[in-house]
Amino acid sequence: MIVELSHRITDGMITYPGVPGPVLGTHLSREDSREVYAPGTEFEIGTITMAANTGTYLDTPHHRYADGPDLSQVPVSRLADLPGLRVPASGGREVVLDTTLDVRGRAVLIHTGWDRHFGTGAYLRDHPYLAAESAEWLAEQGAALVGIDSLNIDDTPPHGERPAHTILLRAGIPLVEHLTGLSALPSEGFRFHAAPPMIAGMGTFPVRAYAVVP
Template sequence: MIVELSHRIADGMITYPGVPGPVLGVHLSREDSREVYAQGTEFHIGTITLAANTGTYLDTPHHRYADGPDLSQVPLSKLADLPGLVVEAGDGRAVGLDAFAGLDVRGRAVLVRTGWDRHFGAPAYFTGHPYLAPEAAAWLAGQGAALVGIDSLNIDDTPPRGERPAHTILLAAGIPIVEHLTGLSALPGSGFRFHAAPPMVAGMGTFPVRAYAVIP
């Protein structure tokens, strides 16, 4: 079974306050294509202008560090066909070490389920969201997690300006981050494979992904 874990990208949608929504357009309409192709043959070629942090997206180390691997340099082995683990956030905004007690996260895609995705597309999504506590991020890095994801606005607390400890710790350790996941309640605690590969864009640190899980 394949489980969808991504939000749909639509014209004008707002993923994060201050980040412009995507603009969808047309390079070649079906009507105009009739002048290019044989009779009865038509195509549509669309365009999209979007900020890289739109919808469900991946952060690579280059997002935080100028010399870190970018979208074209992070190997697929860090982004696809990873053994997955769902961690329940519990009560409170900060997801701390208690949520990970007794778990083996080495080499796994660790997906933190907060349930905050239920607010996606509404003003409530932008304030008071759950996030990963710095000590939990440090533990995940130390334990060798392969990737960390969350179904919330940000893996760090916002809107405070300044440090972003979870991003700083995880990306320094070469651990990609997936934010704005959805549908994690459809997954078992473990026993699935996680996929979240973006296009190979050189010089960029983030990009939307079609995140999904495969359950045997």
């Protein structure tokens, strides 16, 4: 079974406060293509203008560190076919992980349920986030990737620090934010995939995140 874990990208959607929504357009319409191709043959070539942090997206170390690996430099083995672990969040906004979990080499997906607010004003404020000490523990334990179904893996006060980004990306651990549908996953035993295009010089980009469940 394949489980979809990504939000759809639609024209004008807002993913994060202050980040403009994508603009979808047309480079070649089906009507105009009839002048180019043989009778009965037509195509459409679309365009999209968007910020890299749109929809469900991956952060590479280059997002936080100028000399960190970018989208073209992170090995696909760190982004696809990873053994997954779904970790339900409990308590308040700050998510503190159980340190008895086996996270080494796994994609650790933090399930907060905040994705139920996606597309509404409620999604953009007072969201769950990962505690700094849990980010440190994940880095120490050698997690392969960390994801969350919330606005940000960090708390997002104006001009604030971003300890989870700082710690995990410094350790070379990619992040996936704005996941959805984690409730459909078992706690473990699935494989996680979230590979972006190989774009040189960029640190973030949308992904089609999904899980394969036996």
